[in-house]
Amino acid sequence: MPRYKWDKTPENRAERKKRILDSILQEAARAFNARGYHKTSLDDIAKAQNVTKPTLYYYIRNKEDILVKCEDKASELINGLLDEVVKPEKTGLEILKEFIRGYIPLVTDDVIRCHIRFRGRMDSPELRKRSNNMHRAIELRVREVVARGVADGSLSTCTPTVVTLLLFGTLNGISYWYRDEGALSHDDIYQEALKMFMAGLAQS
């Protein structure tokens, strides 16, 4: 993997820059998740890319900007999933099930883990607000799905606001204990979560 010698690959400079930025985000997110934001220095991040700290500033504005860029990517992915699963012809229940299935692989991705753990934690008040708004927008879309399910009768009566908050708690919580090397597959977790959410734990 040659750094800086991009030879005759058909990749142009913009693409190369984007690829390196992406690599920085990925590695930085992994480090933030493992050691924490403040305990990860820019020197650490630079070292992981085999460059020096000032070079990072060619790709990012500052340390906080890494968080922001991760956030953007996370928002894009989650909203993309919602775009995929929300269809007019489907019931709320159907949509919710598909959302959950799609969301579980997402929460085990480093960049999204980073979003889950550090959203709304930026220093700058504007960025904090931006981050919170982004998340609120996502939450609102899911809340609408739940509300639709209640309206169309596929879900039992409940308070969509609270249910959505609880649901995100459960799903985002997965990101804290899931391990790639672990015995549980995404589908194992999906099955168990689905049974719990949809059928309930109590023996009827």
Place this chain on the structure above:
Amino acid sequence: MPRYKWDKTPENRAERKKRILDSILQEAARAFNARGYHKTSLDDIAKAQNVTKPTLYYYIRNKEDILVKCEDKASELINGLLDEVVKPEKTGLEILKEFIRGYIPLVTDDVIRCHIRFRGRMDSPELRKRSNNMHRAIELRVREVVARGVADGSLSTCTPTVVTLLLFGTLNGISYWYRDEGALSHDDIYQEALKMFMAGLAQS
């Protein structure tokens, strides 16, 4: 509220020291939750107590020690709840319901919030391990409750390990969005969570 003039109150020195330590933990936990551990300086914490930084070192070993002491208190409270609700004559379902009802008020307490958010995040590897062990012990006790419920037929068949992890995700998640000034009472949340967990969302 005289500091250092403890007058003729019947409180002895040890009690006073404990009371001040408690106040430090409470305020520090609140600050950590609001602004983050690293963005809260010892000067901030000292100021909240109307003392100067060195004075803190009379009550704590160092900054990390605050986290450790919060952890201890959290562990004590949660294990205390478990001691209360786990009784040989009750079914797994009954115990689980009572645990959930008792746990919700706990997760909205600053010290426990602090435990939820910062457990396993200490710098020192020994303290990190200690923290993780404490949490694992709690999780294990709840897992046993779930397993008992499955065994006694009060809960439907499931994987207790996964269900317990998901359950803690949901309940701990509450600590991130619950607001004292909000419209939702602990009981509102409990009712909604219980319906979701026990009966499921899907209309049957």
Place this chain on the structure above:
DNA sequence: GCCACATGTTACTCATGGGTATACAAAATA
């Protein structure tokens, strides 16, 4: 081959904040 620009590096600055040495005041004790 030379120029313009894209990437990188070395060598700094500088604020922040955890932690300490030391002196000092208030309370308990004798």
Place this chain on the structure above:
DNA sequence: TATTTTGTATACCCATGAGTAACATGTGGC
């Protein structure tokens, strides 16, 4: 009232790490 113990403050040290200035070199176009 003298002395010891408990509790608090002043004034410092110093490591860390974000961010910058200035300089160096590779790359593609002319």
